[in-house]
Amino acid sequence: MSVQPTLSGGDRTTKTEIRFHDTMSGQTEPFVPLVPGEVHSYTCGPTVYDFAHIGNFRTFVFQDVLRRYLKSRGFRVIQVMNLTDVDDRIIQKSAAAGVSIREYTDKYIQAYMDDRRALNLEPPEYIARATEHIDDMVELIQRLTAKGFTYTSEGSTYYRIANFPAYGKLSKIDVAGMQTGTRVDMDRYDKDNARDFALWKAHKPGEHFWETPIGPGRPGWHIECAAMALKYLGDTLDIHSGGVDLTFPHHENEIAESEAATGKKFVRYWLHAEHLLIDHEKMSKSLGNFATLRELFSHGHKPSAIRFLLASVPYRRQLNFTPESLQGAASSVERLRNFVSRIRAEKFPEGSSPAIVERAAKAKDEFDRGMADDLNTAQALAAIFDLVRDANTAMDRGEFRKGDAAPVLEVMEMFDAIFAVLRDDDAEKLSALGISPNRHSLSDAEVDAIVAERQAARKRRDFAASDRIRDQLAERGIILEDSRDGGVRWKRK
């Protein structure tokens, strides 16, 4: 690992050169932004048709670690995140619920923002709702049309991928043998179905639409991100990041759109986070291993433990999410918090010990070297835990002195500027989400047992007991629904 002065960063100290793995080149490369000291970064945000799940948050935590690290290295970060608040699923679900798409998505945007706060995700500089940027999308489609990259069919506008010879360069698909002129109307499809994709979808009866110069309709998903990225960040971005499943078709199509329109390179570094697995399996609703953040919170898991676990595995490695790994993350956070409290609370003898001061400097250097190496958070954390162990030992032996506290705490602050788990505010955050921290002890089986007890009380017509049990469960966030036939169902609030 070479150590050299950063030419591009805002910092003037000698630090390790930052390197990122770029999906486009397939290589880990020195990170040099276009404008010295400034990073223009685009993040694909959620499609707000439901609560975001823990797999989504793996990517959002990675993006937060990325921006925090760049900031800690002195860069001014300008990050844009979109909110996809119109798409096939949103249209279907809002229609089924009998509400406007605005009303339908507002609820999930609010929930998403609350979840972000619970995980200490810093707000991006721009949060852009797709439905507030329809004009920008229409304008970009018109630019593409003027350059001959589009055609229309039955009121929809499609991107002609045959006219963009570089198509496939990010996802490395071969489009040579592909039939030209075949189209796909869906936003999500696989590599085998690479086709001309919809930029603008013609209005269908009953669907929400916008009246525009390119006809009545609504945008396709891929044009949203391209239009908003170009609007806020310019023709060439430094970093575009997202989950690995967005590589194709979403990011491939964003490249085709923006590069065809501007004639310039769209993105200098493509960073993709790997999947999150639950018990070694891909998370899916059909497997029943699909977890939202709120479900985890109401089962007693702390926001700090979840953030720590998601941040601790380097983003390009698959992350296996299990109850044990969450437990491990919770104890790691405890250990770090206890360590900092101990240094702040204990009385140490005057003076300082050169060995500890040196130890802290080494940890600082190793932490930064881990982070600079394509955000190797595991390596960075190892440096922190080594320091914690050595400093604890020194304190146990009475070798830790008053003057050692500041340099060690400085390392912990540097760590926390990125990991953001040291503040003991989990209970506060859960109650902000309306989740009471003291009701977590009940497992499903325990609830079932208490409910059965209440059923027995009802059967013997002991309604005082039955009501008391109902109230006690309500206090712990369990709601009972009695049915007319004497049965009962329960759910968590």
Ligand SMILES: [Zn+2]
């Ligand atoms: Zn996107």
